[in-house]
Amino acid sequence: xxxxxxxxxxxxxxxxxxxxxxxxxxxxxxxxxxxxxxxxxxxxxxxxxxxxxxxxxxxxxxxxxxxxxxxxxxxxxxxxxxxxxxxxxxxxxxxxxxxxxxxxxxxxxxxxxxxxxxxxxxxxxxxxxxxxxxxxxxxxxxxxxxxxxxxxxxxxxxxxxxxxxxxxxxxxxxxxxxxxxxxxxxxxxxxxxxxxxxxxxxxxxxxxxxxxxxxxxxxxxxxxxxxxxxxxxxxxxxxxxxxxxxxxxxxxxxxxxxxxxxxxxxxxxxxxxxxxxxxxxxxxxxxxxxxxxxxxxxxxxxxxxxxxxxxxxxxxxxxxxxxxxxxxxxxxxxxxxxxxxxxxxxxxxxxxxxxxxxxxxxxxxxxxxxxxxxxxxxxxxxxxxxxxxxxxxxxxxxxxxxxxxxxxxxxxxxxxxxxxxx
Amino acid sequence: xxxxxxxxxxxxxxxxxxxxxxxxxxxxxxxxxxxxxxxxxxxxxxxxxxxxxxxxxxxxxxxxxxxxxxxxxxxxxxxxxxxxxxxxxxxxxxxxxxxxxxxxxxxxxxxxxxxxxxxxxxxxxxxxxxxxxxxxxxxxxxxxxxxxxxxxxxxxxxxxxxxxxxx
Numbered sequence: 001x002x003x004x005x006x007x008x009x010x011x012x013x014x015x016x017x018x019x020x021x022x023x024x025x026x027x028x029x030x031x032x033x034x035x036x037x038x039x040x041x042x043x044x045x046x047x048x049x050x051x052x053x054x055x056x057x058x059x060x061x062x063x064x065x066x067x068x069x070x071x072x073x074x075x076x077x078x079x080x081x082x083x084x085x086x087x088x089x090x091x092x093x094x095x096x097x098x099x100x101x102x103x104x105x106x107x108x109x110x111x112x113x114x115x116x117x118x119x120x121x122x123x124x125x126x127x128x129x130x131x132x133x134x135x136x137x138x139x140x141x142x143x144x145x146x147x148x149x150x151x152x153x154x155x156x157x158x159x160x161x162x163x164x165x166x167x168x169x170x171x172x173x174x175x176x177x178x179x180x181x182x183x184x185x186x187x188x189x190x191x192x193x194x195x196x197x198x199x200x201x202x203x204x205x206x207x208x209x210x211x212x213x214x215x216x217x218x219x220x221x222x223x224x225x226x227x228x229x230x231x232x233x234x235x236x237x238x239x240x241x242x243x244x245x246x247x248x249x250x251x252x253x254x255x256x257x258x259x260x261x262x263x264x265x266x267x268x269x270x271x272x273x274x275x276x277x278x279x280x281x282x283x284x285x286x287x288x289x290x291x292x293x294x295x296x297x298x299x300x301x302x303x304x305x306x307x308x309x310x311x312x313x314x315x316x317x318x319x320x321x322x323x324x325x326x327x328x329x330x331x332x333x334x335x336x337x338x339x340x341x342x343x344x345x346x347x348x349x350x351x352x353x354x355x356x357x358x359x360x361x362x363x364x365x366x367x368x369x370x371x372x373x374x375x376x377x378x379x380x381x382x383x384x385x386x387x388x389x390x391x392x393x394x395x396x397x398x399x400x401x402x403x404x405x406x407x408x409x410x411x412x413x414x415x416x417x418x419x420x421x422x
Numbered sequence: 423x424x425x426x427x428x429x430x431x432x433x434x435x436x437x438x439x440x441x442x443x444x445x446x447x448x449x450x451x452x453x454x455x456x457x458x459x460x461x462x463x464x465x466x467x468x469x470x471x472x473x474x475x476x477x478x479x480x481x482x483x484x485x486x487x488x489x490x491x492x493x494x495x496x497x498x499x500x501x502x503x504x505x506x507x508x509x510x511x512x513x514x515x516x517x518x519x520x521x522x523x524x525x526x527x528x529x530x531x532x533x534x535x536x537x538x539x540x541x542x543x544x545x546x547x548x549x550x551x552x553x554x555x556x557x558x559x560x561x562x563x564x565x566x567x568x569x570x571x572x573x574x575x576x577x578x579x580x581x582x583x584x585x586x587x588x589x
Contacts, residue, residue, distance in 0.1 A: 391463035
């Protein structure tokens, strides 16, 4: 077997297996980190109690986060939070209570390292491939078994190589690129596979922009979305973790199931129309559609760079009457940084409401759900029917730039239209 | 193992929000209660009409979207034993098998079966027979590990028996 023709997924899983493994093989591997949140941890705790073990295998490798419904919207939800708190305390695992932020953002800020095998009871765990981790979403039962035994089984995935050429011109963002790509791949175009984002377009992209790309890999069905660990990623990791990590990239002769090349200069502002993420339109096709609510936030687009982009467009302008603009920083750290940079002031002055760090209305339980027939433009990653609490509402997905511009006009708007008028 | 049941038919890309909306999953761990909202936006009365032992037949990418295990759990709570689809989204597929809910990938199933048909699945032979029409299709054989997990009744009984994650 040629060990010099491996994809990033094959390289990481070969190290894990202690031998060279290629796509298609099934392996059992040691887990480096496990995460669950208030939508998935309670079931994991129930399943854990069914197993014949007394303690978790390694509390330093387990993180619980309350982000999907924090602060609690009801007494019943509060009781479920309590169950999580008690389990985390008893087992001494990492626990981030309401207000810390979204689980994936906390992982980025505190825990992810290249070549880790991370399983998260949340489909957007695939985000962490941007830091070279084999990170994938699984269910509560697998998290419970992982917490007990420290291992999981994996099929080594085939990989799709997506090469990005060129450099994005602000306010075009990686969100436009990933929505375009989901439109091309379809909702199962990468089912069971890893996606590797490579090329000059990635090299030029900030880490925050890369997280937006890899976050949405699962919207094409992917197991994980990778970016190479390059100088930019190494610098980020040095700064955030205080450690040096080696470069990680695919071999030149790696075998791919498919290869796609996109010149990012040719990508326009992209929008997903209701009710599926792959129902992608260019801004020209949906411009003018009236909206009731704009939501800027989530694990896709709630980071500092996203808030900064939105604030630059909103500065000196007002949110249109009868439109609600909800902004939700992805974490407390992001919130504080935005506060110090004057970005929160810009939002408030424009007429926005700021939600506490967390998932907010994206998961349909609180903090900005929709009424019958209402239309929301959101920077989140999913627009499935009922996603924001009401199956009779419609959700469009966009970048923070399009979302901010649209909040000013009250209809889906090309950011250039708003910027010209200043 | 032979499984026989009446078919409920769904289309392509049935996502987990459609199976069970996110808004219902944070308040309770009682799946019987949550199951009243199964497929609510698609078929509001599904939970009243579905019977123990019924089978779901679907198109491509069944269970796409979130990792919520509440999706296979509410189907199980309603008595669904098997889902036969053209293909599954990977997290749903793992979750279903891990909970002892059989998930079979079968090319052409969505054209060979109509709602209300009765099908007979022979697990060892790898066939799905539409008793109503007489048509028989082959499903993709389950990999050894997945078959073993299913036969034990799911991942929890499997790891209890093996004292860990073994293949």
